[in-house]
Amino acid sequence: MDMQRFLSRKIVDMPRSGIREFFDLCAGSKDIISLGVGEPDFVTPWNIREAAIFSLEKGHTTYTSNYGLLSLREAIAAYVASFFGVGYDPTCEILPTVGVSEAIDLALRCLLNPGDEVIYHEPVYVSYAPTVQMADGVAVPVQTGIEDLFALNPDKLEAAITPRTKVLMLNFPTNPTGSIAPLETLNRIAEICVKHDIFVLTDEIYSELRYDGVRHTSIASLPGMKERTLLLHGFSKAFAMTGFRLGYCCGPKELIEMMCKIHSYTMICPTITSQEAGIEALRNGQSAMHEMRDSYHIRRDYIVKRFNDMGMDCHLPGGAFYTFPSIRRFGLSSKEFALRLLKEHKVAAVPGTAFGPCGEGYLRCCYATAFSLLEQACDKMARFCDSLKA
């Protein structure tokens, strides 16, 4: 039987995730030190795990409302108001989802008609373009570069706008570059969005993980933006809860209602165990989160210094837990560099091209790994760089 003819053309033609591709290459190798992960190296703080266990002990094993537990939404509303300075009504403007990924999918499906264009900055997280395509939209990447420290350049954004432009997706701090959008840049982007009547999805998943000492600003908090912005956030990165698969979005109630319609047909609700763990994280997870952030901060400073010492050009990323060093001067493509580093020195880092073509010449290296392993990885990478220079 020819299974191929049963498969959807749209999905078959969609490229595989570059991360996934690289993962398959690593799968066979033993004893590798991985800088290729995209998650914290901490176990979820105990008080949060304990809340999840207690939830199970109490026998909380049911569905919840499609909107999730009201107590979770109230906790989210309080947290978002204090952290981002934007107020949302927990009864109709907040939807807990299975990670930010689900929220992005729901939002795009609710916003796009076929042919509508979605602008986002590149290099960026691997799911944006495919999710736009699955929602029948047209993905319009705007390239960013080291000259803007990988923040979206407002002039380039404006140049990419067409009459079909409907949505702008932002992700600061950015996976994979760790970049931050300076406040003046965000202000200009906001003005452009108001002027051209564009709706914004802002993926704030790394917003607690900033090391530049500047209070994080979401575009949702800028004048005139709350009404045209969906703020997406979750628990995975700041609270080390990737496996709980819990995220949420906050925005105009008309959009939230449509998103909940799809959510009620496809996902129903995030696991109740995760929702109750999430409440504990928001209420009592701050100090553990700050400990983890400070620990990433130390590691960021170390790895960036080592990378520059070994001859890679690496900017100091303001947030997330990624560095994005340039390997241009070694005359290898990102993929060749990453493959040889893996084969010859057993260090895994993701080629920048996994996050868009303008990631060529770069590597994504995650420093959410034990310090002693970072030291070893840096020693190995330094030897590799020396061998390339020779």
Place this chain on the structure above:
Amino acid sequence: MLRDSLLKLLAADARLSDRQLADRLNVSASDIAAERAALEKEGRIVGYQAIVNDDDDFVSAFIEVRCTPERGGGFNRLASRIARFDEVKSCFLISGNFDLLVMVEAKSLMGVARFVSEKLSTMEGVLSTSTQFRLKTYKNNGLSFEEEDAPERISVAP
């Protein structure tokens, strides 16, 4: 600032070299050496020890001691007299129903018993003692004594 960060790192792992500490805190190794020396001189860093799982090697007891405070010195003189015994591993002044919590370690149960009956309870000022023996250590100095395997992360992830 450097001081707080240094103490935090050393409290977690005292074996880190000055070089490693310098890498983590983005300062020079000589800065670390100077700060460490200052901390030692001031008595903020009292010592560097291994955390040993000695449940099978020693008998330990937590002894609640009630005593009479002295005019002028309070509990200090008596507490430091008690603390000087080699058998005493820790000694704290405690609020509540008793005054001093003394942790005593000996090779055998009889060793602890002898220490309590011959040394501790006969000291002038000690009103009463109540001895609790350690049966098993689960966590000490912030370290879990029951080895848990670190969960495995997949090597390349989003």
